[in-house]
Amino acid sequence: MSTRENRLKFEKSPYLLQHKDNPVHWQAWGEEAFRAAREENKPIFLSIGYSTCHWCHVMEHESFEAPEVAEVLNRDFIPIKVDREERPDVDDIYMSALHAMRQRGGWPLSMFLTPELKPFYGGTYWPKPLFLNVLGQVAKVWREAPGQVFETGDSIVDYLKLQKSAQAEGVGLSEDVFGAFFRQSLMSFDPAWGGFGQAPKFPHANQLSMLLRIWRRGGDPHALEMVKFTLDKMARGGIYDHLGYGFARYSTDARWLIPHFEKMLYDNAQLAVAYLEGFRATQEPMFRRVAQETLDYVLRVMTDPEGGFYSAEDADSEGEEGKFYVWTFEELSEVLTRDELDHFCRVYQVAPGGNFEHGTNNLSLAAEFGWAEKDHPLLRSASEKLFQIREARVHPHKDDKILTAWNGLMVRALAMGWQVLGDRRYLDAAHRAAAFLKTKLAPQGDLLARYRDGEGRFAARLDDYAYLIQGLIELYQCDFRPEILSWALDLQRRQDAKFWDAAGGAYFFTDGSDASLLVRGKEGSDGALPNANAVAAANLLRLHDLTLDAAYREKALKTLEVFAPTAAEFPSAFGTLLLAYDYLTDLSSELAVLEGKAGEGAGFFAKLRGGFFPNHVVASAVESADFPPLLQHRKAQGGKTTYYLCRDHACRAPTQDGEEILAQLSECARYDLAGPSD
Numbered sequence: 001m002s003t004r005e006n007r008l009k010f011e012k013s014p015y016l017l018q019h020k021d022n023p024v025h026w027q028a029w030g031e032e033a034f035r036a037a038r039e040e041n042k043p044i045f046l047s048i049g050y051s052t053c054h055w056c057h058v059m060e061h062e063s064f065e066a067p068e069v070a071e072v073l074n075r076d077f078i079p080i081k082v083d084r085e086e087r088p089d090v091d092d093i094y095m096s097a098l099h100a101m102r103q104r105g106g107w108p109l110s111m112f113l114t115p116e117l118k119p120f121y122g123g124t125y126w127p128k129p130l131f132l133n134v135l136g137q138v139a140k141v142w143r144e145a146p147g148q149v150f151e152t153g154d155s156i157v158d159y160l161k162l163q164k165s166a167q168a169e170g171v172g173l174s175e176d177v178f179g180a181f182f183r184q185s186l187m188s189f190d191p192a193w194g195g196f197g198q199a200p201k202f203p204h205a206n207q208l209s210m211l212l213r214i215w216r217r218g219g220d221p222h223a224l225e226m227v228k229f230t231l232d233k234m235a236r237g238g239i240y241d242h243l244g245y246g247f248a249r250y251s252t253d254a255r256w257l258i259p260h261f262e263k264m265l266y267d268n269a270q271l272a273v274a275y276l277e278g279f280r281a282t283q284e285p286m287f288r289r290v291a292q293e294t295l296d297y298v299l300r301v302m303t304d305p306e307g308g309f310y311s312a313e314d315a316d317s318e319g320e321e322g323k324f325y326v327w328t329f330e331e332l333s334e335v336l337t338r339d340e341l342d343h344f345c346r347v348y349q350v351a352p353g354g355n356f357e358h359g360t361n362n363l364s365l366a367a368e369f370g371w372a373e374k375d376h377p378l379l380r381s382a383s384e385k386l387f388q389i390r391e392a393r394v395h396p397h398k399d400d401k402i403l404t405a406w407n408g409l410m411v412r413a414l415a416m417g418w419q420v421l422g423d424r425r426y427l428d429a430a431h432r433a434a435a436f437l438k439t440k441l442a443p444q445g446d447l448l449a450r451y452r453d454g455e456g457r458f459a460a461r462l463d464d465y466a467y468l469i470q471g472l473i474e475l476y477q478c479d480f481r482p483e484i485l486s487w488a489l490d491l492q493r494r495q496d497a498k499f500w501d502a503a504g505g506a507y508f509f510t511d512g513s514d515a516s517l518l519v520r521g522k523e524g525s526d527g528a529l530p531n532a533n534a535v536a537a538a539n540l541l542r543l544h545d546l547t548l549d550a551a552y553r554e555k556a557l558k559t560l561e562v563f564a565p566t567a568a569e570f571p572s573a574f575g576t577l578l579l580a581y582d583y584l585t586d587l588s589s590e591l592a593v594l595e596g597k598a599g600e601g602a603g604f605f606a607k608l609r610g611g612f613f614p615n616h617v618v619a620s621a622v623e624s625a626d627f628p629p630l631l632q633h634r635k636a637q638g639g640k641t642t643y644y645l646c647r648d649h650a651c652r653a654p655t656q657d658g659e660e661i662l663a664q665l666s667e668c669a670r671y672d673l674a675g676p677s678d
Contacts, residue, residue, distance in 0.1 A: 004074075007032075012452045013083040014399045015051035019060065023070035026081045029090060034516065037078040037115035043142050043149070044117070045077040045135075048084045048091050048109040051399040052262040052314040054321055055125045056108045062128040069132060076139040077112075084109070085311060085403060086450050089461055089510050093519050096163070097156050098122045112138050117518055118153030157518050164521025168505035168561040173568060173581055179673040181571035181578055182214050182223060188572070189226050193255050194233035196572075200260070202250040203234060205270035206530055206575040212281050213582045213614060218673040224281070231278045234271075235290045235371075238362040241325065242348065242374075243387045246297035247271050248315075257364050258356055261315035261322040261396075265302055266529055268294050269409035276413075276420045280612040286371040288421065295417045298410060299429055301398075307432035308402035308440070308451060309410045317396045324396050326360035327386070329353075335389060340382040347373055401452040404441050404464040405529075407433055411471030415478050419609035430475050437468065438487065446494055462509045463532035465495040469539045473546075473617075480620045482627050485546065492543060495536070496555070505558035506533050524563030525573040533559055534576035541583050545590040545617045546628045548649065556580065586615040587669050591661065592644040593620040594636040601641045604658035613665045 007027050008020040019026055027033035037044050047064075049056035063069045073079045084091035084107065094111045097119040104124070110131075111122035126134055142149055185207060188196040195201045208227045215223035234240060237256025239248050246268050248259030275291035278284065302310045317324040329352040332341055344350065348363040356362050365371070373379060411430045418427035440456050441448045447460035447468070472488035475481075499507040506522050509532065524533050540556035543549070560581055567574035595601045601620070608618070619628050624635040636642050637654060643661045645652050655661065 008081060012401070012450075012455050012457070013051070013086050014397075014401060014452075015049060015053075015056075015083040015085075016081050018051055019064060019081055022060070022064045023067055023074075024064050024079050025070075025074045026079050029080055029082050029087060029516070031516075033078055033080050034115065034117065037113075040078070041115070042076065042078050043120075043138065044113040044115065045073055045079045046082065046094060046109075046111040046113055047079070048082045048087075048094065048111070049107045050083055050085050050312070051397065052264075052312040053107045054260065054262065054315045055106070057316055059108050059110075059125050059131075063126075063131050066128060069128065069135075072132065072135045072139075076135065076142075078115075085399075085401070086458060088463070089514070089517055092509065092521075092523075093160065093517060094119055094122070096160055096519075096521075098124075100156055100159050100163075114150060114153045116153070117516060118150070118157050120149045120152040120156065160519045160521070164519055164523070166504070166506065166522050166524065166562050166566075168558055169565060170561070171564055172557075172561050173564045175585055175671045177568055177571050177578060177581070178214055178218060178671060180568070181210060181575070182218065182220065182673050184572040185211060185226060186222065190254060194226075194230035195254075195256070196230075199254045200250050200252050201254055201256065202528070203239070203247065203267065203271055203274075204575070205267075205274040206526060206579065207572065208274045209277055210575045210578050210582070212277055212612070213579070214673065215281070216612065216614070217582070217586065217668050217670055219670065220673050227278060228282060228284065231275060231287055231290075235275075235286065236365040236367070238364045240290070241297070242363045242365065243383055243390060244297060244301070245293040246301070247294065258362055259322075261325055263313040264528075265298070265309055265311050265403075265406045266409055268298055268302075269406070269413040270530070272298075272413040273416055276416050277612070277614070280420060280610065289371060291417065292421055292423070295414060295421075295426055298414075299425065303429065304400070304402060304436075306440075307429075307436035309407050309433060311399040311401050311403055311406060313398050314396035317394050322356065322360075322362065324390065324393055326356050326362050328358075328360050332386075335385055336382050340378050340385075343376065343378040344382040347376075347379055401450055402436075402440075404437060404447055404449050404451075404460055405467045407437055408464070408467030408469070408471040409530075411437075411468070412474045415471065415474040418478055422606075427478055430471070430478070434472065434475060434484065434487075442491075445490070446498075447491065459511060459513065461511075461532075462495070462499050462507050462536065463529065465491055465499070466507075466532045466535040466539060467530075469495070470535050473539060473542050477618055480618075482625075485628055488539075489543065489547070492539065492552075500555065504562065506562040507536055507559070522562065524566065524577055525570070526576050530576040531574070533563065534574070534580055537577065538580035538583060541580060541588070542617050545588065546619055546630050548629045556584070560584070583615045585669060585671075587647055587667050589616040589665055590630055590646040590649075591616055591618045591665075592630050592634050592646075593618060594624060594631070594634055594642050594644075595620065595622045596636045596638075596640045596642075598622050601658070604641070604643075604661070607658070607662055608665070611662070611666075613662075615668075616665055 008016040095105050106124040111119050211223045211227050239251045239256045239259040246263050249262050252258050272291050272294045275287045279287040315321045347369050349366050350361045354360045411433050414426040414430035440451045447464050448456040449458040449460045469488050469491050476485040498511040508520050537556045537559040540552040544552035619630040625631045642654050644654050
């Protein structure tokens with residue numbers, strides 16, 4: 001195969017296909033391109049992005065469609081394109097390299113590599129004149145000082161290997177970490193608009209979930225208030241789509257008003273969980289409704305006919321960011337009645353001059369109105385009209401690839417949605433997605449990472465396994481289908497075999513089979529996605545309580561130990577890990593429910609699922625069952641529903657009083673948030 005042509009037309013990735021007609025001779029990540037770099041003794045220009053990335057589009061139009069840029073790239077480099085959503089393993093290595101170069105990360109990621117794939121210089125988006133200058137300078141250094149290039153590449157790879165080789169040090173976490181997490185959250189909390197930090201402002205769903213647990217066990221009302229205020233402000237803001245529902249990826253301002261308009265499946269899955277947990281903890285109707293609308297958005301817009309979930313919707317349409325979502329005052333005036341217009345503009349803060357580009361408005365709910373105002377007849381009729389008009393617009397590009405990891409997050413969200421909201425559609429959608437993943441992305445047992453256009457491809461990484469196992473455990477908690485838990489246990493066995501570091505503890509992100517990956521690392525901190533090791537630790541603890549297999553707990557403890565020193569120092573970066581530690585240190589409960597007849601425990605389960613009881617697992621069957629082991633040797637006594645509540649395998653006397661069980665589940669292991677330093 002020749003590298004003297006653009007080869008991306010042979011790929012399935014929507015991002016790579018967006019670049020298939022560029023004059024740049026793009027290659028996919030693989031041995032063909034690597035061999036060309038070695039044989040022609042050229043550096044590699046690696047460009048990593050994703051199909052709904054606004055600045056990726058900008059750099060394509062400015063540079064990759066320009067013949068003069070293509071001429072330089074094709075002459076002096078081997079250009080390679082990577083979809084970071086297909087290959088998070090590749091992206092992680094070179095984004096870490098960029099950080100090692102003391103540069104801020106982002107996409108598009110632009111990195112220069114030696115033919116041996118070692119990074120030596122990089123950046124993100126470069127405007128065309130600057131990019132041409134960078135290309136010229138890099139080509140000159142490659143010709144005139146190759147030794148310097150190789151020395152830089154070697155040193156960066158050595159640094160990355162050291163950075164990503166966390167080992168268990170025999171030091172565990174203490175409960176003081178919860179107080180430290182709380183104090184760091186207070187310091188970064190925005191009391192005016194909610195959330196943490198200033199612009200650009202990202203939703204931190206797992207930070208909110210952790211604060212709810214700190215409120216439950218530490219008792220400080222400020223923890224709850226930070227969560228309530230943030231959930232309220234985000235849902236009111238322009239980061240939330242008030243007509244079509246769902247959340248954009250982040251806000252460009254501190255007020256949540258103007259988002260970066262792309263919508264990601266993983267954000268909506270995590271935020272649905274955050275609002276469901278917020279509702280469980282507070283019974284605030286607004287949180288319930290936002291969770292419901294977010295899940296409805298995913299079912300309406302992001303669901304494949306076969307049951308999987310698509311990855312993302314773009315920020316841009318017709319070449320403009322946000323064009324699909326925003327309105328001029330004149331547009332509204334043409335289609336709404338006077339009364340509708342007045343009320344709509346007042347509630348959603350629409351101004352004649354606009355609050356976004358080109359005199360347009362992005363909608364946000366004014367502070368003086370409650371969420372119930374959306375049911376006002378004038379507002380409802382106006383919203384219905386505008387939604388239909390918007391549907392007729394040119395829609396943003398939809399990335400329709402189906403990722404195992406992100407689908408696992410969505411299965412969990414839908415399962416929890418059914419538990420809290422009681423809408424059967426969510427449970428059915430979660431089961432359909434699980435069946436799709438098993439058929440299309442685990443046809444031989446081992447997981448694949450991506451499905452699109454009839455093709456499952458790429459060996460799964462740790463996040464694919466961990467997120468899906470988490471989703472399946474939550475799905476089992478809905479209707480206790482043994483085959484769901486059995487599949488979760490099978491995936492856990494495969495995950496352990498492929499990724500567990502027997503010498504150092506915790507899980508590697510990759511299985512070690514891909515020689516092109518220079519570093520096989522382990523991570524414990526969160527990014528936009530929850531950390532996979534942290535999710536795995538929580539999974540292990542729950543599987544231990546369902547199966548009574550001590551090996552699961554031992555792996556969870558070892559995983560927590562690996563990241564304990566860093567988590568103790570920077571707890572706010574380890575929210576997901578602390579969720580697992582919260583489960584471990586609480587009065588976590590194993591509950592076996594043996595129903596006298598099918599459905600007899602419905603009232604109890606409704607109260608259990610509607611309340612905030614975060615640290616427990618349940619197994620249930622009618623009369624008796626042998627699987628999972630938590631149910632073994634237990635039965636419905638006297639033919640009536642019987643509850644067996646255990647903690648660390650120490651079981652209380654069985655009871656048929658569901659209210660007594662709920663009271664016991666409300667108990668928690670309290671701790672002092674002040675900590676020793678205060």
